Amino acid sequence: MKTVNILLSGVGGQGVLLASQILTRVAMAADLDVKQSEVHGMSQRGGSVTSHVRFGDKVYAPTIDPGEADFVLGFERLEALRNAHYVAPGGVILYNTMRINPSTVASGVATYPEGIEERIAAFADRVYAVDGLGLAEKAGNVRAANTVMVGAISRFLPIDENLWAAKIREILPAKLVDLNLKAFEFGQQAVAV
Amino acid sequence: MAEKAILSGNEAIARGAFEAGVQLAAAYPGTPSTEILENVAQYDEIYSEWSPNEKVALEVGVGSAIAGARTLVAMKHVGVNVAADALFTLSYTGIKGGLVLVTADDPAMHSSQNEQDNRNYGKFAKIPVIEPADSQEAKEFIALALELSENFDTPVLFRTTTRISHSKSLVSLAGRQLHGQPQLEKDMPKYTMLPAFGRLKHPVVEERLQKLRAYAETSPCNRVELNDRQIGVVCSGIVYQYVKEALPSASVLKIGLSYPLPTQMIRDFAAQVEKLYVIEELDPFMEEQIRLLGVEVAHGKDLFPICGEFSPQLIREKVLGTATAVNTAADGLPARPPAFCPGCSHRGIFTILKKLKVFVSGDIGCYTLGALPPIQSLHACVCMGASIGMAHGMAHVLPDSDDLSQKTVAVIGDSTFFHSGMTGLLNAVYNRSTSVIMILDNRTTGMTGGQENPGTGKTIKGDDTIAADIPAMARAFGVKEIVSLDPYNLQEVEEVLRAELAKPELSVIVVEAPCVLRYRVSKPPMQVDPEKCTGCKRCLQVSCNALGLVEEGEKSYVQIDQNMCVGCTVCAQVCKFEAIS
Numbered sequence: 001m002k003t004v005n006i007l008l009s010g011v012g013g014q015g016v017l018l019a020s021q022i023l024t025r026v027a028m029a030a031d032l033d034v035k036q037s038e039v040h041g042m043s044q045r046g047g048s049v050t051s052h053v054r055f056g057d058k059v060y061a062p063t064i065d066p067g068e069a070d071f072v073l074g075f076e077r078l079e080a081l082r083n084a085h086y087v088a089p090g091g092v093i094l095y096n097t098m099r100i101n102p103s104t105v106a107s108g109v110a111t112y113p114e115g116i117e118e119r120i121a122a123f124a125d126r127v128y129a130v131d132g133l134g135l136a137e138k139a140g141n142v143r144a145a146n147t148v149m150v151g152a153i154s155r156f157l158p159i160d161e162n163l164w165a166a167k168i169r170e171i172l173p174a175k176l177v178d179l180n181l182k183a184f185e186f187g188q189q190a191v192a193v
Numbered sequence: 194m195a196e197k198a199i200l201s202g203n204e205a206i207a208r209g210a211f212e213a214g215v216q217l218a219a220a221y222p223g224t225p226s227t228e229i230l231e232n233v234a235q236y237d238e239i240y241s242e243w244s245p246n247e248k249v250a251l252e253v254g255v256g257s258a259i260a261g262a263r264t265l266v267a268m269k270h271v272g273v274n275v276a277a278d279a280l281f282t283l284s285y286t287g288i289k290g291g292l293v294l295v296t297a298d299d300p301a302m303h304s305s306q307n308e309q310d311n312r313n314y315g316k317f318a319k320i321p322v323i324e325p326a327d328s329q330e331a332k333e334f335i336a337l338a339l340e341l342s343e344n345f346d347t348p349v350l351f352r353t354t355t356r357i358s359h360s361k362s363l364v365s366l367a368g369r370q371l372h373g374q375p376q377l378e379k380d381m382p383k384y385t386m387l388p389a390f391g392r393l394k395h396p397v398v399e400e401r402l403q404k405l406r407a408y409a410e411t412s413p414c415n416r417v418e419l420n421d422r423q424i425g426v427v428c429s430g431i432v433y434q435y436v437k438e439a440l441p442s443a444s445v446l447k448i449g450l451s452y453p454l455p456t457q458m459i460r461d462f463a464a465q466v467e468k469l470y471v472i473e474e475l476d477p478f479m480e481e482q483i484r485l486l487g488v489e490v491a492h493g494k495d496l497f498p499i500c501g502e503f504s505p506q507l508i509r510e511k512v513l514g515t516a517t518a519v520n521t522a523a524d525g526l527p528a529r530p531p532a533f534c535p536g537c538s539h540r541g542i543f544t545i546l547k548k549l550k551v552f553v554s555g556d557i558g559c560y561t562l563g564a565l566p567p568i569q570s571l572h573a574c575v576c577m578g579a580s581i582g583m584a585h586g587m588a589h590v591l592p593d594s595d596d597l598s599q600k601t602v603a604v605i606g607d608s609t610f611f612h613s614g615m616t617g618l619l620n621a622v623y624n625r626s627t628s629v630i631m632i633l634d635n636r637t638t639g640m641t642g643g644q645e646n647p648g649t650g651k652t653i654k655g656d657d658t659i660a661a662d663i664p665a666m667a668r669a670f671g672v673k674e675i676v677s678l679d680p681y682n683l684q685e686v687e688e689v690l691r692a693e694l695a696k697p698e699l700s701v702i703v704v705e706a707p708c709v710l711r712y713r714v715s716k717p718p719m720q721v722d723p724e725k726c727t728g729c730k731r732c733l734q735v736s737c738n739a740l741g742l743v744e745e746g747e748k749s750y751v752q753i754d755q756n757m758c759v760g761c762t763v764c765a766q767v768c769k770f771e772a773i774s
């Protein structure tokens with residue numbers, strides 16, 4: 001199998017790393033070689049967070065270069081735009097439309113840009129905007145927006161349907177499993193492939 | 194089939210220590226090394242600790258190794274500077290139980306104050322350097338490094354970079370193997386480095402290096418992958434992965450023991466390829482050694498940068514000359530830097546320091562974020578513990594003045610104070626400093642994710658222990674009066690600071706306020722009355738991510754995110770219109 005490259009981007013505290021974990025564990029269960037890379041340290045303090053996930057028969061580099069991501073999975077729209085140039089020709093951008101003000105905007109140093117959705121759309125032919133926040137709320141908790149996005153991307157990945165629920169059950173604490181399975185399903189339904 | 198797990202490099206190092214029978218592990222936190230000890234601490238078979246700084250961690254390790262136990266010590270790259278004094282003479286004494294010092298370097302400075310290449314320490318201290326290229330190797334090479342340490346009676350430097358430490362890949366797991374029972378043996382010429390014994394040891398170290406050179410030729414850490422002979426690449430660590438990705442058909446000499454280098458292996462490899470490339474991040478560490486052999490290097494640092502990280506794309510571009518056509522990144526986007534958490538006790542302090550326009554002699558911790566906009570009030574930051582010494586030096590050379598912009602306030606956190614601020618304070622007392630020193634005690638090592646430290650009353654395992662008492666320590670040093678203040682009361686912060694800055698003597702302010710993130714401190718969230726809010730943005734200057742400006746046509750007002758706000762009231766205190774309550 002050709003290596004699949006997924007670039008995840010969001011804001012510290014949004015669960016980007018948990019989403020990466022679900023993706024890597026699912027790929028591992030599918031008997032693929034997997035690598036994942038992130039830079040943490042400042043992530044808890046509301047900074048930008050990116051995570052690279054790659055899987056296939058044999059994976060060398062743990063990171064993805066700009067222009068080489070089969071998927072850009074954005075957890076917040078400004079962060080999706082910031083990393084949209086990672087998408088490969090013919091690749092897909094999926095992103096959560098929610099807005100989180102960066103500290104520079106919150107403090108009035110900068111303004112939150114207008115027209116983000118149009119700018120993202122210019123980067124790829126296949127772009128899916130998902131109301132991650134709304135769907136997570138519908139599933140029972142706004143914090144499950146990350147799992148909604150995992151559900152959305154699952155529609156595009158060549159991986160056995162059943163592995164997803166199995167891994168979500170394994171990774172998440174028991175009391176959060178049902179909620180996240182629901183969030184996952186809402187995410188799946190949100191994208192028409 | 195062996196059990197497999199997906200582990201980060203740091204998790205794999207911890208696993209390697211467990212499997213190889215390590216009995217003691219010590220560290221001081223520092224990105225990207227922190228998770229090594231956090232993971233070692235999960236194994237009850239290994240005694241683990243957070244030491245107050247890297248030098249102490251290494252000294253603890255030296256003791257354990259002299260007693261005969263297999264030992265792991267871990268730190269970030271700059272930590273080795275702190276531990277270097279112990280390291281250089283440990284190279285002379287050698288060990289009994291294997292000792293591996295992990296240094297996690299940070300090319301690109303994702304979360305560091307410099308970009309030093311710690312492979313240089315191997316050459317400088319005359320000890321072997323091992324570099325894994327993925328998590329499986331990180332685990333295997335720990336066992337190998339311990340053996341090397343024991344076989345050659347030397348500490349081993351185990352060097353990772355951020356992309357090794359923080360990348361996950363598949364690792365097959367094994368069980369734990371023990372290596373003998375520690376026991377003390379008195380051997381003064383070996384362990385007591387008086388000049389007379391040291392003089393005997395130096396030639397032993399030089400001989401050891403020669404033996405290590407011979408070993409390097411057959412070390413399982415180094416391997417040749419012959420392929421197309423047009424291009425041959427010498428590389429190590431994460432760069433190996435980038436090279437395989439970018440130049441799948443090239444021949445590769447993969448170096449896992451980067452000091453001392455396998456010279457014959459390099460000569461043979463060079464003779465078999467048309468063009469030899471040496472591709473390495475940061476310093477031309479291998480390249481210079483290879484050129485010294487008289488081996489012709491077609492390209493190295495003439496093509497590749499010394500600063501920053503590499504990527505497959507960079508290597509493709511530099512070696513093949515194929516520039517990848519890539520969309521340019523969206524421009525003009527507001528940056529999203531980290532900021533003080535909502536409710537952080539550092540916010541009020543920096544709001545007032547900014548207002549007073551003093552020179553803030555800073556240190557390293559969450560409070561360093563006080564240098565970022567809009568606060569921008571931390572005017573120097575060099576290394577851990579430096580704030581107090583720097584403020585003391587400034588105060589001694591500056592003329593007496595009432596101008597606050599010519600006065601300094603040192604700001605240091607609890608973990609940093611224990612790390613290396615204590616001696617600075619002792620000096621400030623001893624040498625009659627006139628500075629103002631603020632010790633911000635949030636009861637955690639916050640910046641690196643909230644680890645325990647000598648002041649928290651807990652060990653790395655979460656067990657209760659004695660909590661160091663900072664005011665009592667300052668008193669023991671000779672500080673007469675220790676001032677305390679409530680960092681959430683801006684008026685009090687300002688009054689105390691003004692009063693202390695006016696005094697002609699040393700002033701020590703200890704601020705005790707637990708980290709809101711670590712201890713989940715939370716009060717009911719604040720709210721803005723949109724009728725009273727004039728949209729003046731004054732509150733936004735305290736730099737809180739819970740605040741945001743809403744613009745509705747002509748009118749604008751601030752809104753507070755009810756999920757993020759923890760009710761610290763700092764924003765309300767700066768509001769001129771009593772709009773926040």
Ligand SMILES: Cc1ncc(C[n+]2csc(CCOP(=O)(O)OP(=O)(O)O)c2C)c(N)n1
Nearest residue numbers: 223272557558559606607608609638639640
């Ligand atoms: C020599 C060295 N070791 C470790 C680090 C990593 N480091 C950066 S800040 C910090 C801890 C800061 O804790 P504290 O002073 O208590 O401040 P807080 O972040 O809690 O406000 C550490 C360990 C470093 N920069 N330099």
